[in-house]
Amino acid sequence: MDTIYALATARGRAGVAVVRISGPSARLAAERMAGALPKHGRGLRTLRDGEGEALDEALVLTFAEGRSFTGAEVVELHLHGSRAVINAVLTRLSEMPGLRLAEAGEFTRQALENGRLDLSQVEGLADLIDAxxxxxxxxxxxxxxxxxxxxxxxxxxxxxxxxxxxxxxxxxxxxxxxxxxxxxxxxxxxxxxxxxxxxxxxVGAAERIREGFEVAIIGAPNMGKSTLLNYLAGRDAAIISDVPGTTRDVIEVRMELRGLPVTLLDTAGLRDSDDEVEAIGIARARSRAASADLRLHLVVPEDYDHGFSGPDDIVRIGRADLQADPRLGISGKTGAGVSELLDEIAGRLSERTLGAGVxxxxxxxxxxxxxxxxxxxxxxxxxxxxxxxxxxxxxxxxxxxxxxxxxxxxxxxxxxxxxxxxxxxxx
Missing domain, CATH: 1.20.120.430 (tRNA modification GTPase MnmE domain 2)
Structure with missing residues (x-):
């Protein structure tokens, strides 16, 4: 097994940076910088380069073989998180024979090979990092x-x-x-x-939790779709205009909804159009909406009870701020009905996650x-x-x-x- 090292925390200025060394020569490599170290323990040490000049004062943690994350002998150097300190320590390690810079995921691969994790646990760790x-x-x-x-x-x-x-x-x-x-x-x-x-x-429910759900906002032009998307996103994600056909491509906004990952899709207004570009946008809107987990239909009052009764469809009257009776509507301009809508979306999506296992x-x-x-x-x-x-x-x-x-x-x-x-x- 090789002895590998790498910065285990994000690059850039920080209070603390952690450099991890793993493999049969990990403690020997650390002792070349810090002096004698226990087989398993911790201590405050001054790290020095090959000429004896101080690089940093660091907390050094040593893990004996079989008692570390990777299963191999591991040393962690908890440094002051400046770029200069990190670069100096990594340079010193690169000069030592028998050590090499770790590849992506190699510490976790050592844990797999040493029986500390099985493959499903490795996949879980990857998901946790991305959560x-x-x-x-x-x-x-x-x-x-x-x-x-x-x-x-x-x-x-x-x-x-x-x-x-x-x-x-x-x-x-x-x-x-x-x-x-x-x-x-x-x-x-x-x-x-x-x-x-x-x-x-x-598995299907679990994959939706991992990948996220899609909720498409669809309807005729000027029904308040983009205004609602911007309200939910808390920013101007979509251009708002009274000109029909302003939205021509699918605009995506990813958000967390009651703990679930959800991507909202603002789609082109559905209508017959002679504009070639708008027609492409409408075709894409129909395609994405068909494959979405839920579809939110924004309609005029007279269409509220017509044709949108499927289990994957939610219907609201659009631009409720302009309606005489806004109780069945929703408005991205005033926020009317938004909380109730989010509760309904979250409830429906949560039902789909109930069967998820391991x-x-x-x-x-x-x-x-x-x-x-x-x-x-x-x-x-x-x-x-x-x-x-x-x-x-x-x-x-x-x-x-x-x-x-x-x-x-x-x-x-x-x-x-x-x-x-x-x-x-x-x-």
Whole structure:
């Protein structure tokens, strides 16, 4: 294993900057700057360059092998956060033989390789770093806690028990086996499949929490769509004009709504137009609105009860400040009805997150799907009798392999680069 180092905090002026060193030579490298250090502990030390000149006074934390985030020997240098100090310390480390600058996500990769994290926990850590809302933070923390790995281990234990029962029958095929193991095997398979299917069906909801929901604001020109978007964004995100067709492209504003990540889409006013550019904008508006999680229709009063009754549609009378009865309307100019609208949007989107579990990525769904398919193949083979039990046992081995891929024990090299590329250097 290489010994790597990097700045683990953001660059720029700060009160404290942390430089992390990880690997078999981490403590030796730190001692070249700070003098003798404990195997596991902390202390205030003066860091010096190769000529003995002081670089900084730093808090030095040492972590013994097996007791650090990466699982390797780790030293953290908590420096004063000036660019000059950081550059001087990194330069000193670069001069030491056997050390190299860490690549993006390499500290976390060491933790994976040393068994400190499984792959689902690594993905959870990546999500936590990227989390912008409370819902995303909570979901990432569940992943980091190893919830998926714990469930996978339970399912694997049941499948291994079923496999052992089948192989016992195979081994004693020439003898009289006093107990029929089929009922217990089927019970184990049913229990695993039910739990795995429930988790697989929750991936869609979990992915929406990760990626965010889209709410499209649609309606005819001059219905107050852009004014409402600006009100919700708290800034002039869209140009406002009484001229029909002002908005010609989809304008996106990302926000947190009751803890959920939501992207609001201001779309071109829907109408027939001979303007080629506006027509393109209207086509894009229709396309984005069709794929959005929710659509907010702003209409005139006489259209309030016409044609917008789907579960993914919310209807409000636009520009309520100009209406005689604003109770059913909404206004981005006065704020009338906005709070009630946000409550309704948040309530509908929250309902869609209720099924989210600890499987949160498409990769997880595919692995669970493969495992369930092999369980079903095994169940189909069982009635064929003793001569086919070796095929049933092989299907269970393949199901176990699918579960192992969830937590990174097999078949994951091709996705590691993509995962770790999302990390910054120093994590």
């Amino acid at each position: 912008e809302t409370e819902a995303q933070r909570r979901q990432a923390m569940r992943s980091m806690a190893g919830g998926l790995g714990e469930k996978a281990d339970l399912w694997k234990r049941d499948l291994l028990r079923a496999m052992a029962l089948l192989e016992a029958v195979i081994d004693f095929a020439e003898e009289d086996v006093p107990v029929d193991v089929t009922p217990e095997v089927i019970e184990l398979l049913d229990r695993c499949e039910t739990a795995m299917r429930r988790e697989m069906e929750g 499987a949160i990525r498409e990769r997880h769904r595919l692995a669970l799907r493969d495992g369930i398919e092999h369980i079903n193949h095994c169940r189909d083979i069982l009635p064929e009798g003793t001569m086919s039990l070796d095929l049933a046992a092989e299907e269970l081995r393949l199901a176990v392999r699918a579960l192992d891929s969830l937590v990174g024990r097999v078949d994951v090299e091709d996705i590691l680069g993509e995962i770790f590329s999302s990390f910054c250097i120093g994590k």
